[in-house]
Amino acid sequence: MSSSPSRRMTIGDFLLRRLKEAGVRHLFGVPGDYNLPLIQQLQEAGALKWIGTCSELNASYAADGYARLNGLSALLVTNGVGALSAINGVGGSYSEHVPVVCIAGSIPLRSIDRGLGMHHTMADGSFDHFLNAYAHVTAAHARLTPRNAAGEIDRLILTAWREKLPVYMELPSDISCLDIEVPAEPLVLANTPSDPERLRSCVTAIASRLSAAKSAAILVDADADRFGVASELMTLAEKIQAPIAVINTAKFVIDETFPHYLGIYNGKASEPHVREAIEASDCLLAIGYRPIEVTTGDFSAALPANTIHARGHSVDVGNDNYQAVTLKEVLKGVIDAAPQARSRAPRPATPPAGAHSDGSRADPSAKLTQAAYWQAMQGYLREGDVLFVDNGTSYAVFGLKFPSKCTFVGSVNWGSIGYSVGALLGTLTAAPERRHILFVGDGSFQVTAQELSTILRHDHKPVIFLINNGGYTIERGYLGKNEPYNDIANWSYADLPKVFRRDTSARSFVVKTVKDLQNALSAPNDTLIFVESIMDSQDALAPITNSSNKGAELNYGPRGPQHRDDLQLRPAT
Numbered sequence: 001m002s003s004s005p006s007r008r009m010t011i012g013d014f015l016l017r018r019l020k021e022a023g024v025r026h027l028f029g030v031p032g033d034y035n036l037p038l039i040q041q042l043q044e045a046g047a048l049k050w051i052g053t054c055s056e057l058n059a060s061y062a063a064d065g066y067a068r069l070n071g072l073s074a075l076l077v078t079n080g081v082g083a084l085s086a087i088n089g090v091g092g093s094y095s096e097h098v099p100v101v102c103i104a105g106s107i108p109l110r111s112i113d114r115g116l117g118m119h120h121t122m123a124d125g126s127f128d129h130f131l132n133a134y135a136h137v138t139a140a141h142a143r144l145t146p147r148n149a150a151g152e153i154d155r156l157i158l159t160a161w162r163e164k165l166p167v168y169m170e171l172p173s174d175i176s177c178l179d180i181e182v183p184a185e186p187l188v189l190a191n192t193p194s195d196p197e198r199l200r201s202c203v204t205a206i207a208s209r210l211s212a213a214k215s216a217a218i219l220v221d222a223d224a225d226r227f228g229v230a231s232e233l234m235t236l237a238e239k240i241q242a243p244i245a246v247i248n249t250a251k252f253v254i255d256e257t258f259p260h261y262l263g264i265y266n267g268k269a270s271e272p273h274v275r276e277a278i279e280a281s282d283c284l285l286a287i288g289y290r291p292i293e294v295t296t297g298d299f300s301a302a303l304p305a306n307t308i309h310a311r312g313h314s315v316d317v318g319n320d321n322y323q324a325v326t327l328k329e330v331l332k333g334v335i336d337a338a339p340q341a342r343s344r345a346p347r348p349a350t351p352p353a354g355a356h357s358d359g360s361r362a363d364p365s366a367k368l369t370q371a372a373y374w375q376a377m378q379g380y381l382r383e384g385d386v387l388f389v390d391n392g393t394s395y396a397v398f399g400l401k402f403p404s405k406c407t408f409v410g411s412v413n414w415g416s417i418g419y420s421v422g423a424l425l426g427t428l429t430a431a432p433e434r435r436h437i438l439f440v441g442d443g444s445f446q447v448t449a450q451e452l453s454t455i456l457r458h459d460h461k462p463v464i465f466l467i468n469n470g471g472y473t474i475e476r477g478y479l480g481k482n483e484p485y486n487d488i489a490n491w492s493y494a495d496l497p498k499v500f501r502r503d504t505s506a507r508s509f510v511v512k513t514v515k516d517l518q519n520a521l522s523a524p525n526d527t528l529i530f531v532e533s534i535m536d537s538q539d540a541l542a543p544i545t546n547s548s549n550k551g552a553e554l555n556y557g558p559r560g561p562q563h564r565d566d567l568q569l570r571p572a573t
């Protein structure tokens with residue numbers, strides 16, 4: 001028996017207490033008969049604030065956005081129907097390495113014990129379908145019981161935080177109000193410290209490679225953000241005078257105004273100086289590198305064979321693999337051990353966003369084009385913004401240069417359309433004092449548009465830039481340039497703030513020309529701003545269309561339909 005002090009508490013209250021101790025201040029979700037006892041406990045204890053969403057899918061996206069800014073989040077769904085609605089978003093959190101605690105208020109243990117058929121199940125006598133489904137998209141899962149609850153709640157929350165991955169727990173509806181014995185001590189979010197010998201050897205191995213190097217460089221993926229080591233990486237780059245590049249999944253992780261920041265590495269699609277610095281480096285330190293086709297210039301990325309691969313909890317240096325080390329401790333050790341380099345030749349300055357340069361000559365009364373739009377957006381961004389992009393031609397955001405201290409929220413690996421609208425609710429809830437800007441297409445927006453109502457309900461003041469181009473333009477670059485399956489219904493988007501909140505003070509704009517856009521951009525940020533920009537269904541920046549065209553080659557192969565005449569949108573020549 002452990003001698004730590006304990007106390008009695010209901011399982012529901014203990015779960016809420018642990019979430020709060022882990023820094024979670026809000027719970028997203030949709031009520032259902034199986035989870036109502038926990039929501040009532042939340043209401044009575046006032047431990048967390050309930051943020052009801054229009055759907056569990058949106059709750060899962062909101063929780064993902066919240067965790068990216070807050071470090072951990074939670075959502076609450078009901079058995080089966082709620083759990084499966086949320087699974088796309090939780091799968092996204094798994095793909096994108098975001099720590100989310102997904103709680104399902106589930107069927108009572110009484111029914112499981114007695115084999116009673118219940119609603120929100122398959123009515124086939126099995127009660128494990130949803131646990132099994134979630135096993136594939138989480139780092140850990142459990143059904144709570146009065147015997148395991150105290151241990152499992154801590155195990156799951158700590159696993160989410162340590163692994164930067166989602167977890168799933170079922171809280172049967174008849175045990176939330178049962179008393180159990182729980183630890184009196186608060187939950188401490190901490191990693192188990194590194195093994196001292198492994199850490200020392202790992203740091204020595206990296207530091208000696210770095211000191212012998214003539215062209216060290218650092219390449220950063222999203223885990224540098226998730227494991228909170230961006231500032232260590234910048235300190236290291238400064239000390240050893242090495243350039244840092246990121247891949248698309250990690251745009252913003254390294255401050256783009258940092259003198260050693262190089263730009264985005266994307267194989268053959270990179271700027272030549274970025275490609276050279278990474279591929280010809282004699283000591284490349286890669287952080288959490290998880291390449292996919294769209295972050296490697298269609299697999300043309302070629303990292304040096306002797307690249308050091310550092311991940312959240314392990315490192316590869318040459319033939320050695322170091323376990324029981326944490327990324328932060330490794331980098332801190334390397335910063336101390338690495339030799340201070342003399343200032344080297346100045347690095348090539350990051351080129352300005354070249355893709356968006358022909359908008360300046362646009363006639364103010366001319367029809368708005370993507371080129372003019374993105375050029376104007378470059379000027380709109382300011383220090384400290386939280387920037388969002390959804391799938392679509394709005395991926396042009398990757399060509400913008402971000403001011404200092406911006407946070408960028410995207411989902412390059414998972415890429416589920418509509419993610420950004422739900423996630424926006426999450427980041428607004430986590431950091432309402434910052435300016436949040438969403439770049440979204442009409443097609444993506446239609447998937448999760450209702451969550452605009454929750455954003456308005458809580459008086460948030462984001463800026464939403466929606467491109468109304470009549471459908472799925474980015475898909476036209478794969479296939480179906482003019483096909484009706486890429487068309488969507490033409491909503492009156494700018495009217496939606498009024499529809500979702502009668503007394504809204506939101507400022508809505510329908511923009512058709514450069515002049516209209518300039519007018520919208522001059523609106524003060526004292527309320528929600530919704531800017532619907534009407535653009536041509538065949539208009540997209542060349543890098544976007546090129547990427548879609550290449551995607552079609554990869555996806556459909558040489559016999560694919562994309563080769564037929566006029567079936568595919570191609571870059572304007």
Ligand SMILES: Cc1ncc(C[n+]2csc(CCOP(=O)(O)OP(=O)(O)O)c2C)c(N)n1
Nearest residue numbers: 391392393416417441442443444472473474
């Ligand atoms: C959940 C989901 N369904 C389908 C897709 C495929 N998809 C990717 S982009 C896209 C179209 C996006 O259209 P829109 O948001 O209007 O952007 P546009 O390219 O028109 O600017 C679709 C349907 C997806 N990524 N996610």
Ligand SMILES: [Mg+2]
Nearest residue numbers: 441442443471
């Ligand atoms: Mg569109």
